[in-house]
Amino acid sequence: MTTGFNRRGFLATTGAVAGGLAFLGPRKLMAQEGGTLRFALSTFPPTFDAWTSGGTAAGTIKLMMHRGLVSYGSDGMLRGELAESWDVDDEGAWVFKLRDATWHDGSPVTAEDVAWTVSEVQKPDSAAYMQGQFARITTVETPDDKTVRMVTAEPLAVLPGWFAHYHMPILKKGEAPDTKIGSGPFMLDKVDRGVSISLKAYDGYYKEGLPKLAGIEATVYADENLRVAALEAGDVDLAEYVPWQAMAQIDENENLRLDGVDGPFMYLTFNGSRAPFDNPLVRRAVAHAIKREDIVQAAFYGRGGALEHLPITEQSEFFNPDLANSWNYDPEKAMALLAEAGYPDGFDCVMLATAQYGMHQSTAEVCQAYLSMVGINATLDLPEWATRVKKGNEGQFDLAVMGTTADNNDPDGLGNVLDGSLPANFSRSYGLETPEISELFAKGRATFDSEERKAIYKQLEEVAIETTPIAGLAWRSQGYGMKASVTGFTNLPGQLTFYSGITLEETVLG
Amino acid sequence: MLRYIAYRTLVALFLVWFVVTAVFLLLHLIPGDPAELLLSQGGVAADPEAVAALREKMGLNAPLWQQYLEHMTGFLSGDFGESFRDGTPVIEQIALRLPRTLEVIAGAALLAAIFGVPLGTYAAIRADGKADALISLLASVALSTPVFVVGSVIILIFAQNLQILPAGGFAPFSQDPLEHLKLLLLPAGTVAITLWAVITRMSRASVLEVLQRDYVRTARAKGLERNRILRRHVVRNALIPVLTVLGLEMGTLIGGTVLVEFVFNWPGLSGYLVAAVDARDYPEVVGIVMTISVLFVFLNLVVDVVNALLDPRISLVKS
Numbered sequence: 001m002t003t004g005f006n007r008r009g010f011l012a013t014t015g016a017v018a019g020g021l022a023f024l025g026p027r028k029l030m031a032q033e034g035g036t037l038r039f040a041l042s043t044f045p046p047t048f049d050a051w052t053s054g055g056t057a058a059g060t061i062k063l064m065m066h067r068g069l070v071s072y073g074s075d076g077m078l079r080g081e082l083a084e085s086w087d088v089d090d091e092g093a094w095v096f097k098l099r100d101a102t103w104h105d106g107s108p109v110t111a112e113d114v115a116w117t118v119s120e121v122q123k124p125d126s127a128a129y130m131q132g133q134f135a136r137i138t139t140v141e142t143p144d145d146k147t148v149r150m151v152t153a154e155p156l157a158v159l160p161g162w163f164a165h166y167h168m169p170i171l172k173k174g175e176a177p178d179t180k181i182g183s184g185p186f187m188l189d190k191v192d193r194g195v196s197i198s199l200k201a202y203d204g205y206y207k208e209g210l211p212k213l214a215g216i217e218a219t220v221y222a223d224e225n226l227r228v229a230a231l232e233a234g235d236v237d238l239a240e241y242v243p244w245q246a247m248a249q250i251d252e253n254e255n256l257r258l259d260g261v262d263g264p265f266m267y268l269t270f271n272g273s274r275a276p277f278d279n280p281l282v283r284r285a286v287a288h289a290i291k292r293e294d295i296v297q298a299a300f301y302g303r304g305g306a307l308e309h310l311p312i313t314e315q316s317e318f319f320n321p322d323l324a325n326s327w328n329y330d331p332e333k334a335m336a337l338l339a340e341a342g343y344p345d346g347f348d349c350v351m352l353a354t355a356q357y358g359m360h361q362s363t364a365e366v367c368q369a370y371l372s373m374v375g376i377n378a379t380l381d382l383p384e385w386a387t388r389v390k391k392g393n394e395g396q397f398d399l400a401v402m403g404t405t406a407d408n409n410d411p412d413g414l415g416n417v418l419d420g421s422l423p424a425n426f427s428r429s430y431g432l433e434t435p436e437i438s439e440l441f442a443k444g445r446a447t448f449d450s451e452e453r454k455a456i457y458k459q460l461e462e463v464a465i466e467t468t469p470i471a472g473l474a475w476r477s478q479g480y481g482m483k484a485s486v487t488g489f490t491n492l493p494g495q496l497t498f499y500s501g502i503t504l505e506e507t508v509l510g
Numbered sequence: 511m512l513r514y515i516a517y518r519t520l521v522a523l524f525l526v527w528f529v530v531t532a533v534f535l536l537l538h539l540i541p542g543d544p545a546e547l548l549l550s551q552g553g554v555a556a557d558p559e560a561v562a563a564l565r566e567k568m569g570l571n572a573p574l575w576q577q578y579l580e581h582m583t584g585f586l587s588g589d590f591g592e593s594f595r596d597g598t599p600v601i602e603q604i605a606l607r608l609p610r611t612l613e614v615i616a617g618a619a620l621l622a623a624i625f626g627v628p629l630g631t632y633a634a635i636r637a638d639g640k641a642d643a644l645i646s647l648l649a650s651v652a653l654s655t656p657v658f659v660v661g662s663v664i665i666l667i668f669a670q671n672l673q674i675l676p677a678g679g680f681a682p683f684s685q686d687p688l689e690h691l692k693l694l695l696l697p698a699g700t701v702a703i704t705l706w707a708v709i710t711r712m713s714r715a716s717v718l719e720v721l722q723r724d725y726v727r728t729a730r731a732k733g734l735e736r737n738r739i740l741r742r743h744v745v746r747n748a749l750i751p752v753l754t755v756l757g758l759e760m761g762t763l764i765g766g767t768v769l770v771e772f773v774f775n776w777p778g779l780s781g782y783l784v785a786a787v788d789a790r791d792y793p794e795v796v797g798i799v800m801t802i803s804v805l806f807v808f809l810n811l812v813v814d815v816v817n818a819l820l821d822p823r824i825s826l827v828k829s
Binding site for chain 1: 566
């Protein structure tokens with residue numbers, strides 16, 4: 001073909017388009033003290049109902065807008081919020097003394113509000129996360145505006161911890177569960193559904209000089225890589241759920257800082273309603289068959305640690321060093337246990353996990369490889385998350401990979417994972433009765449003396465290691481990435497990591 | 511011609527009904543309980559009583575035929591129902607998000623046409639030369655690279671390394687037009703790359719074909735200037751099939767922007783569909799699928815009608 005097309009004309013056309021891009025200049029830096037913090041959320045809260053379990057991103061937004069009776073400090077210790085102090089009276093009831101706090105409309109927070117909140121959460125159709133626990137509170141009395149007295153059916157040592165949960169804020173009497181009125185450091189300003197949530201500082205907040213920020217712009221970056229890209233590009237100041245593969249690059253970037261803690265954990269659940277996992281020897285064999293370090297490497301890029309006991313962190317006062325490696329990797333022991341259980345040649349089974357989250361799938365693959373070495377041939381079932389939940393709830397599996405975090409650092413928070421007397425749920429083993437463990441949980445809740453409680457939970461852990469209602473696999477690091485100039489934001493220790501939003505009230509943009 | 515259009519419209523309506531019904535039934539066939547998912551975010555255990563109460567509130571305890579009937583009668587009166595997740599009317603979300611998706615597609619089509627037509631034409635007139643080989647190679651690479659790879663590379667270059675464009679997100683045009691355009695550029699550019707490859711190849715093939723027509727040879731024989739032949743006789747005629755392809759591609763792109771919207775955090779309609787399916791938010795999924803299928807069918811209808819108008823043989827056969 002020899003027809004000469006005018007090259008200059010062609011270049012002129014494309015050049016004009018390229019010239020149109022000239023309006024792009026370098027991104028300006030916007031962060032400044034007292035300014036608006038740009039927070040990268042991992043997902044848009046599926047609900048703004050204050051007491052409904054809406055996940056951890058919803059929890060972070062709640063911790064900006066709302067306050068409970070108590071909360072946790074950056075050291076992980078329980079501290080007062082709307083309650084100034086709390087104690088058990090002579091009759092065994094919990095008495096909370098309220099401080100002078102106000103709602104975002106300026107009216108005072110009263111004992112009536114607290115009593116009303118408890119009664120609303122207790123309603124059978126409340127869909128509240130704490131509904132089951134709150135059923136144990138029999139009466140709430142309000143002797144005066146600043147005093148709330150809660151009578152419980154049996155002694156309840158763990159009750160204040162319930163009021164610290166981010167799904168359990170106190171709401172103003174008569175407000176809808178998704179009210180905009182809270183008593184927290186920030187007020188809801190604007191919501192662009194699925195996109196962003198703007199909050200501005202509440203100047204009537206009960207803590208002198210807080211919050212330090214003028215506001216927070218929480219933007220949803222559902223893709224984890226984009227969240228990191230946005231942090232690196234300077235689009236946001238702080239990002240939650242830093243993916244493990246990006247942690248090293250944030251660590252190495254001098255403009256950024258990574259704050260990670262081991263809190264959430266991975267574990268195996270069993271279908272105890274049928275053979276072979278109705279046999280505790282088989283379950284313990286599984287626990288000894290898997291080399292956890294490989295899971296930490298494969299699923300979490302080395303960001304985490306082996307979990308060879310119950311998920312109680314080393315920093316916890318309830319941690320038992322002598323039990324720390326009770327489910328250690330010991331394939332010979334595993335094979336001996338299988339032989340003792342009557343399966344010397346192993347067996348075939350189905351392992352449920354999900355392909356939707358890489359960490360679940362990688363964990364399942366490593367488990368599958370190690371189990372095959374002791375003769376357990378697990379076929380992987382990897383549906384997407386919704387189906388995984390359904391199959392878990394209905395017991396359509398033999399063993400399953402699961403990941404979660406406990407409610408708090410108190411071992412009682414592990415009840416959701418371990419207590420077989422609770423209704424069937426995908427986060428627990430299926431059809432696996434644990435009467436001794438259930439009794440010890442009840443005993444722990446009713447005991448106020450700290451040393452006594454430690455002894456109870458140690459006994460509980462011993463029983464759990466022997467009977468293996470779940471098999472611990474790995475701790476996973478939960479990380480927040482931020483600009484190096486952001487100060488005051490702290491990733492709370494252990495299982496409290498998702499409560500870290502509480503420290504936004506002290507966060508400063510440098 | 512009118513009979514042809516009426517016939518095509520009826521077929522289109524039937525198609526929309528069929529797609530919506532199929533999606534409704536399939537959604538209820540696959541496992542996953544919206545109430546349970548909503549109450550067990552983050553892997554926590556949901557209380558069965560709370561799940562049961564929420565199911566009742568969502569109307570999930572009604573028989574399937576009743577739920578279907580409610581959906582369909584709702585559609586006829588313009589009511590798409592309310593989202594399970596937060597109770598907002600689905601139609602509001604669609605009205606908000608559809609223009610954003612169309613904006614990405616329109617931007618992509620514009621970019622693809624601006625770069626695709628001239629490059630395809632250039633490749634055709636230099637057929638079998640180095641430039642042609644290079645352009646064809648680029649188009650092949652662009653076609654075979656998955657859109658999320660293109661998106662990630664673009665983010666790496668423009669946002670993370672050069673830091674001249676935001677990594678993703680959205681700013682309403684009414685509030686910050688410049689920021690809006692900056693945010694639009696990367697997702698539209700990503701979609702444009704595949705579309706560009708299609709347009710370039712189509713333009714090249716089409717121009718090559720026209721170049722061999724008798725009237726072009728006649729024009730050359732008459733001694734007309736080369737560029738004039740190109741402009742007046744070649745490109746103009748070659749563009750007709752290119753435009754048809756562009757129109758059809760726009761339809762498929764509505765579904766194709768899902769990954770792009772996800773990667774760039776562009777809050778459009780197709781990306782939102784993924785979140786709705788994940789949460790088993792039936793009213794949202796059905797509403798979004800209905801909107802997309804109406805658009806798709808409508809675009810096809812327009813292309814068919816335009817073709818019929820341009821080429822009398824089509825309408826003669828059908829009518």
